[in-house]
Amino acid sequence: MRSELLALRAGHVFDGVDVRQSGMVLVEDGVIRDVDFTGAPPPEYATVTDFGPDAWLLPGLIDAHVHLCWDGTDDAVAHVTSDDHETVLETARAAAATTLTAGVTTVRDLGDRDYLTLALREQVPPTQRPDIVAAGPPITAPGGHCWFLGGETEGADALRAAVRERAERGCDVVKVMASGGAMTPGSSALDQQYDRSDLRLIADEAHxxxxxxxxxxxxxxxxxDVVDAGFDTIEHFSFFTPEGVGLRQEVLDEVVRRGTFVSLTVGIRPGKEPTPPAVVARFAALMDIVAKVIASGARVVPGTDSGISPGKPHGVYPYGLIQLAELGMxxxxxxxxxxxxxxxxxxRAGRKGVLLPCADADLLVLGSSPVDDISAVADIRAVYRAGHRVR
Ligand SMILES: [Zn+2]
Structure with a gap:
């Protein structure tokens, strides 16, 4: 028996790279079979959904930095540290559903506890969550940033073993806390946690x-140091100094030269403060750095850090895109x-983020033009995940 073929039509299409007119995307078995911009009629056996001349069809959105196990409350650290497995898994399940509803069909989770995002990925069907690129617990120094997630590691042999453990368990990416962080008592964002040789060892072993x-x-x-060590993405990229922040131009130049991805931390729920206090104090200067990174031509991806606080709830991603536009992109x-x-x-190149044959059918339909006004990313008409309409 032939599986159902869906023909989705919209007046406008953004295919991940360019804007096209009058597009039709054919979907079968969760995968894009074909994409047409010639105005050809749908195959007669297809089930057709026409979203109309004003609608925009685009690939589902990708958040490069989330924490599904964190509940987005003022007590997120206490909860992710102390709650039992079932409770944290329930938090992650709800976070995943909320994120998917916001049109985000792929997330990279950069810090769970006890590899619970891998359990989530196994237990929850794809149509009830985004695709999850998982890091497991971040590798951190003893007592260092987010030590409570269970990834404390030091010394070359132990670091190599920690990377191997993540690979064996099925993680896709290794997350390392190269500096301290502002969310962890006793940790300072100004301090380095690993030297350059440790960082290079981690990057080489992961690759x-x-x-x-x-x-x-x-x-x-x-x-x-992490740029030099060959890391794929740098999270936050905030250049904290004791006085505030200080962008170092030669580091940014090297990032541009290497094509390293800068994962910019964006997206705050309107009416809420950024998080935590060390960021609040530096916020205006940080946004100035983001604007300079955007203008530099560095490869940039949005990451929300969703889950860490009430200003960073799951599903906050559209506000991050609006913020990037406000900062000059x-x-x-x-x-x-x-x-x-x-x-x-x-x-996930080729599989996600593009409307091409053989890519996964993770799709977003908007009611108006995000090219004219980026806030249209919140004007959602439909979300498809693995070929199933989930909103
Ligand atoms: Zn984070």
């Missing part, structure tokens, strides 16, 4: 095993960063 490698880095020297570029570019950054 040897076919995994991506992402670094949390606030401190200036930590950022310089052209709307079309914002859409590229949120789809095809993000797919490359998280290791």
């Amino acid at each position: 040897r095993l076919g995994l991506g490698v992402a670094a949390h880095a606030h401190a200036v020297q930590a950022i310089a 052209p709307n079309r570029e914002v859409l590229r960063c949120a789809t095809a570019e993000a797919a490359k950054a998280v290791g």
Whole structure:
């Protein structure tokens, strides 16, 4: 028996790279079979959904930095540390559903506890969650940033073993806390947690095993070291100094030269503060750095850090895209960063973020033009995940 063929039509299409007119996407078995921009009629056996002349069809969006196990409350750290497995899994399940409803069909989870995102991926069907690119617990120094997630590791042999453990368990990416962080009592975002040789060892081992490698880095020297060590994505990229922030131009130049992805932390729920206090104090200067990174031509992807606080609830992603546009990124570029570019950054190139034959049928339909006004990313008419309409 032939499986059902869906023909989805819309007046406008963004295919992950370019804008097209009058598009039709054919979907079968969760995969895009074909894409047509010639105005050809749908195959007669197809089930047709025409979203109309004003609608925009695009690939589902990709959030490069989330924490599904974190519940987005003021007590998120206490909950993710102390709650039992079932409770944390329930938090993650709800976070995943909310994220998918917001049009985000792929997330990269950069810090869970006890590899619970892998359990989530196994237990919850794809149509009830985004695709999850999982890091498991971040590798961190003893007592260091987010030590409570269970990834404390030091010394070359132990670091190599920690990378191998993540590969064996089925993680896609290794997350390393290269500097301290502002969310962890006793940890300082100004301090480095690993030296350059440790960072290089981690990056090399991850790449040897076919995994991506992402670094949390606030401190200036930590950022310089992870760029040098060959990390794929740098999270936050915030250049914290004791006085505030200080972008180091030669580091940004090197990022541009290497094509390293900068995962910019964006997206705050309107009416809420950014998080945590160390970021609040530096916020205006941080946004100035983001604007400079955007203008530099560096490869940029949006990551929300959703889950860590009430200002960063799951599903906050559309506000992150609006923020990028406000900081000077052209709307079309914002859409590229949120789809095809993000797919490359998280290791899903060709499968996600593009409307091409053989790509997964994770799709978003908007009611108006995100090229004219990026806030249209919140004007959602439909979301498809693995070929199933989920909204
Ligand atoms: Zn994070």
